[in-house]
Amino acid sequence: MNRCVGIGVLLLMAGILSFPCGSLRAEDSIDRQFPADLERELKSLVLDGTANSNDLNRLLRLASLYLDLGYGAYVDREKKLSAFQEGARVAKKALDIRESSADAHFLYAANLGSAAELEGLVSAAFTVQQLKDHVHRVLEIDERYVPAHHMLGRMYEELPWFLGGDQKAAAEHLKKAVSLDARYAPARLDLARWYVKHGQNGEAVKELNLVVETPPLIKRWLWERIYRPEAQALLEQIVTQEGTDRSRGNP
Numbered sequence: 143m144n145r146c147v148g149i150g151v152l153l154l155m156a157g158i159l160s161f162p163c164g165s166l167r168a169e170d171s172i173d174r175q176f177p178a179d180l181e182r183e184l185k186s187l188v189l190d191g192t193a194n195s196n197d198l199n200r201l202l203r204l205a206s207l208y209l210d211l212g213y214g215a216y217v218d219r220e221k222k223l224s225a226f227q228e229g230a231r232v233a234k235k236a237l238d239i240r241e242s243s244a245d246a247h248f249l250y251a252a253n254l255g256s257a258a259e260l261e262g263l264v265s266a267a268f269t270v271q272q273l274k275d276h277v278h279r280v281l282e283i284d285e286r287y288v289p290a291h292h293m294l295g296r297m298y299e300e301l302p303w304f305l306g307g308d309q310k311a312a313a314e315h316l317k318k319a320v321s322l323d324a325r326y327a328p329a330r331l332d333l334a335r336w337y338v339k340h341g342q343n344g345e346a347v348k349e350l351n352l353v354v355e356t357p358p359l360i361k362r363w364l365w366e367r368i369y370r371p372e373a374q375a376l377l378e379q380i381v382t383q384e385g386t387d388r389s390r391g392n393p
Contacts, residue, residue, distance in 0.1 A: 176363050177215040180207055193232050198239050198246075205233040205249040212256060214364045223260045229253035244283040248290055251276035270305050273297065291319040292329035299336055312336060320349075325358045327369035334376065343380050350377045 184207045187193075192200045208229030216222045233250035236243060251273045258269050274297065280290040295315035301307035313336055319329035330353050337346035353373035358365050 177211065180211055180215065183207060184211065193228070193235070196239060198236055198243065201232050201236040201239070202243070202245050202249060205229045205236065205246075205253060208232065209249060209253050209256070210361070210364070212253075214367060219260060223257055226253045226257035226260065230257060242283060244280045244287050244290070247276045247280045247283070248287065248293070251280075251293065252289075267305060270297070270301065274306065286322055288319050288323045288326050288329065291315045291322070292326070292332065295319060295329065295336075296332055299332070299339075309336075309340070324352075325356055327353050327356075327358055327365050327373075331369055331373055331376075334373070338376070338380065343384065347377065347380060350374075350380075 184204070187200065187204045187207070192204050195201065206229075208225045212222045212225035212229065216225060230250055230253035233246055233253055236246040237250055240246060254276075255269075255273050274294075277290050277293050277297075280287050281294075284290075292315070295312045295318075297312075298306070298308045298315065299312035313333075316329055316333040316336060319326055320333060323329075330349050334346040334349035334353070337343070337349065350373045354370055354377070357370075
């Protein structure tokens with residue numbers, strides 16, 4: 143997948159993903175979740191008609207479940223796309239109920255961006271601007287919202303300059319995310335990637351070791367399934383590349 147347009151799934155990714163703030167904090171404070179548990183909870187909420195209710199917290203929970211399962215559990219493209227599309231629809235309903243909900247704005251942007259990526263639309267200027275608008279609104283509501291800083295960091299890092307790419311802003315938002323939550327693995331992993339891209343392998347190794355050695359307090363299954371293996375793979379890649387450079391006599 144071309145990382146220049148891979149905004150959706152890792153915006154997350156990124157994160158996508160481990161919510162440390164807002165109305166989702168209480169529900170996610172105990173590390174008890176695994177994909178099978180999330181599937182059962184999702185089915186229960188769907189059967190209860192949550193998607194068509196006016197209960198803000200239940201709508202947010204449902205949108206979060208669609209995002210987590212679409213990102214970290216589902217493999218089939220159509221199943222992932224359906225989850226993200228429904229997550230965006232539910233989050234939009236939550237926004238209609240309370241525009242000032244930071245969680246609703248973020249969940250809408252994250253699900254929408256993930257769906258757009260799968261459909262090949264995430265590089266469209268309109269989609270990018272729509273995502274930016276919602277994430278900036280999150281930070282207007284709550285400037286300490288970690289996933290929003292991570293999402294903006296990824297967008298600034300991956301987008302070409304004519305769509306608003308900005309490497310300095312990318313680093314600032316990624317560093318802000320990890321400074322607010324030292325255990326937020328997806329942001330630390332992407333900060334390490336930023337360091338590698340800019341030739342700062344020493345700094346990247348520090349960040350990657352922290353990802354590997356510091357399990358999150360919530361949603362550990364995502365760390366075990368995605369973030370830790372990716373950090374270990376990138377560490378191995380750096381070591382191999384540095385060994386190759388030394389054997390060739392490169393500085």
